[in-house]
Amino acid sequence: MENEKRKRSLSLIQPTSVATLGNYLGAMKGWPSFQQEYDTIYGVADLHSITIRQDPQQLRRQINELYAMLLAIGLEPEAGIIFIQSQVSAHASLAWILNCYTQFGELSRMTQFKEKSQKHSDNINAGLFTYPCLMAADILLYRSDIVPVGDDQKQHVEICRDIAVRFNNIYGNVFTVPEPYFPKSGKRIMSLANPGAKMSKSDPNPKGTVYITDSPEVIMKKFKSAVTDSEMSVRFAPGKDGVNNLMTIYSAVTGKSFETIESEFANKGYGDFKKAVGEAVVEELRPVREKYNRLLGEKDYLAACQKTGAERARRISDATLNKVMKKVGFIV
Numbered sequence: 603m604e605n606e607k608r609k610r611s612l613s614l615i616q617p618t619s620v621a622t623l624g625n626y627l628g629a630m631k632g633w634p635s636f637q638q639e640y641d642t643i644y645g646v647a648d649l650h651s652i653t654i655r656q657d658p659q660q661l662r663r664q665i666n667e668l669y670a671m672l673l674a675i676g677l678e679p680e681a682g683i684i685f686i687q688s689q690v691s692a693h694a695s696l697a698w699i700l701n702c703y704t705q706f707g708e709l710s711r712m713t714q715f716k717e718k719s720q721k722h723s724d725n726i727n728a729g730l731f732t733y734p735c736l737m738a739a740d741i742l743l744y745r746s747d748i749v750p751v752g753d754d755q756k757q758h759v760e761i762c763r764d765i766a767v768r769f770n771n772i773y774g775n776v777f778t779v780p781e782p783y784f785p786k787s788g789k790r791i792m793s794l795a796n797p798g799a800k801m802s803k804s805d806p807n808p809k810g811t812v813y814i815t816d817s818p819e820v821i822m823k824k825f826k827s828a829v830t831d832s833e834m835s836v837r838f839a840p841g842k843d844g845v846n847n848l849m850t851i852y853s854a855v856t857g858k859s860f861e862t863i864e865s866e867f868a869n870k871g872y873g874d875f876k877k878a879v880g881e882a883v884v885e886e887l888r889p890v891r892e893k894y895n896r897l898l899g900e901k902d903y904l905a906a907c908q909k910t911g912a913e914r915a916r917r918i919s920d921a922t923l924n925k926v927m928k929k930v931g932f933i934v
């Protein structure tokens with residue numbers, strides 16, 4: 603039995619590639635800390651990932667690898683639910699129902715839809731457009747209280763709240779209205795190669811993105827070539843996107859404030875600064891990468907965790923879906 607008294611924390615991540623430093627600092631790093639006080643539900647959002655065309659074999663591998671990554675960052679299968687979204691059919695069922703309680707105009711305002719439909723102009727599918735309804739289903743099925751996400755998902759949590767309130771106004775108190783939760787530092791990590799754009803798993807430029815699985819040498823190389831500016835002073839200021847991004851990363855990893863970082867590098871150049879940021883990131887990711895590499899060899903263990911995670915997720919989500927179906931007027 604899940605503990606009904608504790609609050610719930612839920613978040614998912616798409617298996618569109620290997621998780622990045624952006625995913626890690628914006629969301630994943632904080633996920634294990636909720637395990638003490640909350641019922642935690644984390645998972646691999648594979649249904650979301652097919653809004654962009656995926657190679658089936660590669661997708662299957664990426665789902666398994668991302669699942670292992672969730673354990674490697676410190677999530678414990680005994681402490682909470684860790685599951686794969688497509689193995690729990692209530693997500694797709696509730697998403698359809700929520701589609702019918704979401705307005706075309708609301709979905710048209712989603713910046714992620716606008717950005718992704720520009721990036722993938724040959725495949726602007728209906729799933730890409732209704733993505734927020736599936737994400738709302740993910741959250742509402744588990745009556746989640748908080749959703750720890752990066753800044754780019756803020757708009758999607760807001761529309762989820764709107765959908766929940768609308769549904770509750772019609773049918774009574776069915777859904778918990780969730781709150782987004784952002785980390786103090788690192789809620790939006792930018793590309794190292796193009797600090798005007800967010801660091802993304804699917805960025806085709808490998809120089810811009812640090813993957814959690816990158817070796818120390820690769821990480822150092824990426825930070826050494828990070829775009830900065832010609833001013834040569836380490837300070838957080840408008841127009842210094844590259845330096846601001848590196849300071850944000852350094853702060854999120856070390857816990858140091860921007861003031862402390864500025865004085866630490868007051869008489870030093872960008873070379874020293876980039877090296878320090880790279881080294882801090884290498885040490886932050888080292889234990890995660892090592893555990894991840896170990897877990898990849900434990901196929902039976904991972905399969906068992908996936909099975910249990912899906913069973914536990916189904917128990918909670920089926921109950922919510924049943925309630926929703928009754929409210930709507932379906933015969934359950």
Ligand code: AQP
Pocket residue numbers: 613614615616617618619622624625626627628629630647750751752753754755788789790791792800801802803804805
């Ligand atoms: N650059 C980022 N900075 C901070 N947080 C980020 N997140 C993503 N990018 C950054 C957060 O990571 C969690 C998982 O993201 P997702 O897999 O659900 O999808 P996304 O937001 O679309 O992430 P990507 O890496 O950009 O994936 P692709 O390239 O597939 O679109 C979320 O909480 C997100 O906020």
